[in-house]
Amino acid sequence: MKPREDAAPAPGAEFDLIRRHFQRPEAPTTPAVALGIGDDCALLQPSPGHQLAISSDMLVEGVHFFHDVVPEALGHKALAVNLSDLAAMGARPLGFTLALALPRVDDAWLAAFSRGLFALAEAHACPLVGGDTTRGPLNLCITIFGELRPGQALRRDAAQVGDDLYLSGAVGEARLALELLRGTPWATAHSAPDALSRLRERLERPAPRVALGQALAGLAHAAIDVSDGLAGDLGHILRASGAGAEIELDALPLPPDLVRLPEAQRLECLLHGGDDYELLFTAAPDAREQVLAAARDSQTPVQRIGRITAGAGPLRLIGPQGRTVAVPTRGFDHFA
């Protein structure tokens, strides 16, 4: 679209900016990219017989990150959240586009941002193939493209009664990091002085579970990536699948920095934390061996934390001695 006169960076500056920071002549091309940055469209070539998996995520300053966030970490996270969506579908990454609104052209900032972005892109062989650049309040939107075999996607509506419920890694640390950054009294009062330096990585540089997601494609039933909190995201699977679930609290991995929190806040972090980007998935009980093999092959810790139950019932938490624990109030909702 032809921009209003003051909307675009100065004439020539836009192409220059793209060339300096986002076009990488040395970038390894993958067979999936028939044509990358520079034309009106990029051309992607999925493997024969595969479906495309497509997802977009927008990151807005003041909503998803603080204005003083380290730009390298922001570049990492912008792509990480999109890779996590592919992982949650069981798809293999092919490439991504980047739409960027920038208040000004700050070369040092852009260099650091693209360093974080490309480090993760290269680690997952997922090249940047195009995008758009405009002037405006800082805002990043990535659209990612992946591929998978028909019938193998890990859909939210595919959980079956009796399925085991699994979680990769652990949840809760990103939320505690966020509360420590905000200086929330319950977080600071019960955390070690060096907790934030340990936990910050979990908030700012999540590691998307791409290898695990692909290993589970065609094996697991339903999956979702935990971005808004374990309970809320499990709720999406349960609603879509028309089922209920039980989580055994003792089976839920407890990160060491959460041990000292009061019980209510510990549960809040575990169940409603958000920004974890772990995979929550279900699989038939007779697939346990294969699920553990998928975890081993992808070098990803995986824990069985509960099961899918009959009826579109609510989530039940099972505490010590099998007693039912009430699920505390809901997680984060942008419009709540």
Ligand code: ADP
């Ligand atoms: P058009 O006017 O046809 O949309 P643009 O001038 O916006 O083209 O972009 C020129 C080329 O640069 C296109 O191939 C586009 O995909 C790419 N591009 C623009 N912004 C970015 C960006 N932030 N990252 C990567 N590629 C970009």
Ligand code: MG
């Ligand atoms: Mg454009």
